[in-house]
Each structure stands twice: as C-alpha cells, then as structure tokens.
Amino acid sequence: MRIDFLGGTGTVTGSKYLLTHEGRRLLIDCGLFQGLKQLRLRNWDALPVDPASIDAVLLTHAHIDHSGFVPRLVQLGFKGRVYCSEATRELCELLLPDSGRLQEEDADYANRHGHSKHRPALALYTEKEARAALKRFEVVPFGEECSPWPGWSWRLRKAGHILGAASVRVGWKSSSLLFSGDLGRRNDLLMRPPEAAEPADYVVVESTYGNRKHPAADTLTELASVVNRTAARGGIVLIPAFAVGRAQTLLHCMRLLEQARRIPDMPVYLNSPMAADATRLYSRHLDEHRLSPEQCDATSLKAIIVNSIEESQRLNSLQFPSVIISASGMATGGRVLHHLKAYAPDARNTILFAGFQAAGTRGASMMSGADKIKVHGAYIPLRAEVASLETLSAHADRDELLAWLDGLQAPKRVFVTHGEPVAADALRLAIEERHGWPCTVPDYRESQEL
Structure with a gap:
C-alpha cells in the first residue's frame, strides 16, 4: 500500500490522502484548501494522478476542507463513487451546492467591481456542477465492514466532530490504516464523544489543537x-x-x-x-x-x-x-x-x-x-x-487526541496531519514521549510505502 499526502499537511485544510494498492486507488477525503493565498491556489493545480484513475472517494465528514473538492474532482474526470455516512451525505447536499453558489457569486462580484486580478474571475465549480457530483454519493452505515474490491475493506466509526463525522479504518491483506478524521470532544455541549480508536498497523491523526488544551472556562x-x-x-x-x-x-x-x-x-x-x-x-x-x-x-x-x-x-x-x-x-x-x-x-x-x-x-x-x-x-x-x-471548538485538544490514541496497540507508524506546523510537530513530540511510537509529520505530496 502506498499513501500520498495530497493535502492536510502544514495546514488544517485541503485534506486528501490517496491510497494505491494492487491497481486500485482510494482517496480518503477530498477537501478544499482555504486560508493563505498560496494554499487556495492549490485548488487550481493539477493532481499528481489522473482523476479518472481514482476508483472511489471515502469522506470522513462534510466540512468543506474535507469534502469541497469533490465537484472539482468530478469536473476533472473522476467517475467513481463517493462513500460516506448518511448524515455526511445529507450535509454535503447542503454544503456543496452552497460552495458552488458562493464561488459563482464571488466571481460575479469580482467581475462587476473589478477587484480581481483575473480577467475574468472564475468559479472553481458551479452550483450545477456540485449538484451533479452529489449523484455519485453512496451511504456507508457506521460499523459495517465494506469490501468494495478484492483485498480491500473499510469501516466507519463515529468521530463526534459534527453530524456524520467518522474515523475510517482501511484494511488490505493482513495490514490496516486508521484515519482519525476530525475528532470531537469528550464533553461537547452538542455532540457525543468519539468512539474508541480501532487497533491498526498505521495511523493518520489530525492535530488542529495538537499544541494546546482548551480552556476550562464555562x-x-x-x-x-x-x-x-x-x-x-x-x-x-x-x-x-x-x-x-x-x-x-x-x-x-x-x-x-x-x-x-x-x-x-x-x-x-x-x-x-x-x-x-x-x-x-x-x-x-x-x-x-x-x-x-x-x-x-x-x-x-x-x-x-x-x-x-x-x-x-x-x-x-x-x-x-x-x-x-x-x-x-x-x-x-x-x-x-x-x-x-x-x-x-x-x-x-x-x-x-x-x-x-x-x-x-x-x-x-x-x-x-x-x-x-x-x-x-x-x-x-x-x-x-x-x-x-x-x-x-469542535476539535479535540492535545490531551483528548492523546487519550484517543491511548486505545491503540503500538502502531508501526503514526502520521500527524491536518494541523498548522507548530501544532503538528508538538503532537508528534507528545506521541513520541508518551508512547515511543515512530511518528512522522508528512510534507505536501509526500509518499510513503506501508
């Protein structure tokens, strides 16, 4: 299995992790880059693989930094299915058309008022293209083992971040890779806490608040x-x-x-x-x-x-x-x-x-x-x-991330992603000091053989 980190590295946006094994390609998350201009420009860059060669997308949740690139991927030639939980699909039915509509409105406003350097300013994708992409979505129930292709399997467990948010365990042959997705909090006012981490050989964990604790204030x-x-x-x-x-x-x-x-x-x-x-x-x-x-x-x-x-x-x-x-x-x-x-x-x-x-x-x-x-x-x-x-905040803090990882049994390697550089490296150090597990903060478009 090879993993390519196509987003969510050095930033909390643009999450995309491409898995390649025995002629199949699975993209875990398909998010938009947001924030700094050099990050936003990546949304227009060509992917390192032909989108038509990606067999499926599996979403951890509906937030745009995890799902917002799906219409663009379809626009570029992706023809597979997009798998996710039921609530994630329902939320994407709201979020993705809205994302396309906002991009159209922003481009139109920029063109009418002349404050864009691009002539004309364009939307990355339109509301119509977003609605067309939604036809590719397919629901995966929480806890159900799915085997889409020979030698592959995956299962979703509740992550507690927002409605439908999931952690994903992908299995192949005798090995496995666990994606935390965005983890929620133990005592959130609204959401239930994340389910316990499943044992896996490799782990990709988010680090949005990897360098700090949430304040104890009411x-x-x-x-x-x-x-x-x-x-x-x-x-x-x-x-x-x-x-x-x-x-x-x-x-x-x-x-x-x-x-x-x-x-x-x-x-x-x-x-x-x-x-x-x-x-x-x-x-x-x-x-x-x-x-x-x-x-x-x-x-x-x-x-x-x-x-x-x-x-x-x-x-x-x-x-x-x-x-x-x-x-x-x-x-x-x-x-x-x-x-x-x-x-x-x-x-x-x-x-x-x-x-x-x-x-x-x-x-x-x-x-x-x-x-x-x-x-x-x-x-x-x-x-x-x-x-x-x-x-x-709907994100687990450093101590909550470490507590979630405590349920694992000495993975071969942990990859720390979806965090600003200081936060990601702080969580890496905390994991190494607490458990002694090999831990890596991958770079953008880095590849690893598992």
Whole structure:
C-alpha cells in the first residue's frame, strides 16, 4: 500500500490522502484548501494522478476542507463513487451546492467591481456542477465492514466532530490504516464523544489543537459576558460561524441563556439558510448528539431565519442590540462579509469567533489584532471588539487526541496531519514521549510505502 499526502499537511485544510494498492486507488477525503493565498491556489493545480484513475472517494465528514473538492474532482474526470455516512451525505447536499453558489457569486462580484486580478474571475465549480457530483454519493452505515474490491475493506466509526463525522479504518491483506478524521470532544455541549480508536498497523491523526488544551472556562458564562457587555453598549454581536456544528451549538447556548435570564431578551438572527437547513437534520440523527427531540425543535425555533438577500441586507442597519450568526466561520466568504463591512467599524459592536481560525483567513487576522480588514477589495477599519469562545471548538485538544490514541496497540507508524506546523510537530513530540511510537509529520505530496 502506498499513501500520498495530497493535502492536510502544514495546514488544517485541503485534506486528501490517496491510497494505491494492487491497481486500485482510494482517496480518503477530498477537501478544499482555504486560508493563505498560496494554499487556495492549490485548488487550481493539477493532481499528481489522473482523476479518472481514482476508483472511489471515502469522506470522513462534510466540512468543506474535507469534502469541497469533490465537484472539482468530478469536473476533472473522476467517475467513481463517493462513500460516506448518511448524515455526511445529507450535509454535503447542503454544503456543496452552497460552495458552488458562493464561488459563482464571488466571481460575479469580482467581475462587476473589478477587484480581481483575473480577467475574468472564475468559479472553481458551479452550483450545477456540485449538484451533479452529489449523484455519485453512496451511504456507508457506521460499523459495517465494506469490501468494495478484492483485498480491500473499510469501516466507519463515529468521530463526534459534527453530524456524520467518522474515523475510517482501511484494511488490505493482513495490514490496516486508521484515519482519525476530525475528532470531537469528550464533553461537547452538542455532540457525543468519539468512539474508541480501532487497533491498526498505521495511523493518520489530525492535530488542529495538537499544541494546546482548551480552556476550562464555562462556555455559557463566557458567551453571556460577551452578549451582556455588547448589549450594554447598544451594539451588535456578530458571530462568524460554521453553518454545520457551530451555528447549532450557538443557537442551543443562546436558548439556554435566555431561558435562565442570563442575557437580555434580544433578537438572534441566523443569516445562513444552509445553517437553518442543517439544524433541522439534528432531529434525524438523535443517536449522534446530546439533544432530545424537544430540544432540537426548540433550537430550530430560537433564531429568526434570514433567507433572502434583501432580508440579509436589512440586517446591516440594525439600531438595537442583537445577535447575528452568519457563515462563514473564518470570515472567508459568504454573507458575513457584508455584515463585517457594516459593523466592524463601530466600537459598540463585537465580532465573536467560535472556532479555529486558519492562517491567512480574515478571522485569523482579526484575532491577531489587525486594525483593518480587506473585504471585497477595500480596507474596512476594525474598531469593534474582537472576542473568541475557544471553549466552543469542535476539535479535540492535545490531551483528548492523546487519550484517543491511548486505545491503540503500538502502531508501526503514526502520521500527524491536518494541523498548522507548530501544532503538528508538538503532537508528534507528545506521541513520541508518551508512547515511543515512530511518528512522522508528512510534507505536501509526500509518499510513503506501508
């Protein structure tokens, strides 16, 4: 078996791992690169193999940095099936067309306003191409052993990161390779904890928070503090949030705080039709999260859903304390950019981040203390308070990653991926010191024989 690391190396985005064995090729994850421009440009690069030669794709979960390249792969000639859990397929039915639509809108906006260096600016793929790619998806039940080809097998186990998130164990002959996928947390407010790691000869483990522990602070207390001090200033709390996972957790938290009268009675707008649709899916997958059917319904009813562009535009002129939750979570695109232009210049307001901010994103820039941000080709002054809820991260921290690995029985090698360089190397060192296992942080497009 050969593994080629085609993404998720030196960065938390673009996850792609190509397995080649006895004339078959399987791509584990098929994500978009995000963040720094040199990373985003990789989305346009030719793959080192003909996409038509890849027999199948197996997704760990639906987030765009793990699934968003699928339409492009199909566009380039891929003709196989895309395997995933049921909830991952349902979420991809929301996320991928939205990704294509946003790319078309961004390209159109750039062409009309002339702020792109490309003439014309193009979408990587369109909404129509994304919908066509969804016809290739096929559901794999959790825990079921699948044997697609002679000498190959794979099985999904719940990873607890978002709905449908999976760890994947791939077997061939008498050997095996375990992919952690993105691992969730033991005490997440919304999701159940990851299932135990399955024994394997080789392991590929994520390292998003491989160099740190999540703070022990209480999420509800911190969120209430941000909302209350912003409301006291007469300001708006703008929360860039991932449409799948973080948006639902935030709505749940806002409902709990309002019920306990720990925050003022104020409108909460969910300006992401996709997030609203994703919230409804929680009632279909009660075994994956902690909410009861009644809580799922209450979470869906908590927010004022903003659907049309006209309704979204009206949010930019609010004159009373409010909370706006809008994608994308790293402020890389979507409707939240228009809200940033409206609310970032006013010191009464707060920009609140609730997830990891990859290097090169607007979110990372704002978190690092920038006094202005570039949106749609123009610089916007950043006078609003910038705050973060690190306790809301959906990723396991260093100790939780190590605890998950503790269940393994001395693999031959561990590959540390899906993390910024410092985080990945810190986790490598921690694994070596804790277990003495051979551990590698692979480079982009590196190959290894297993």
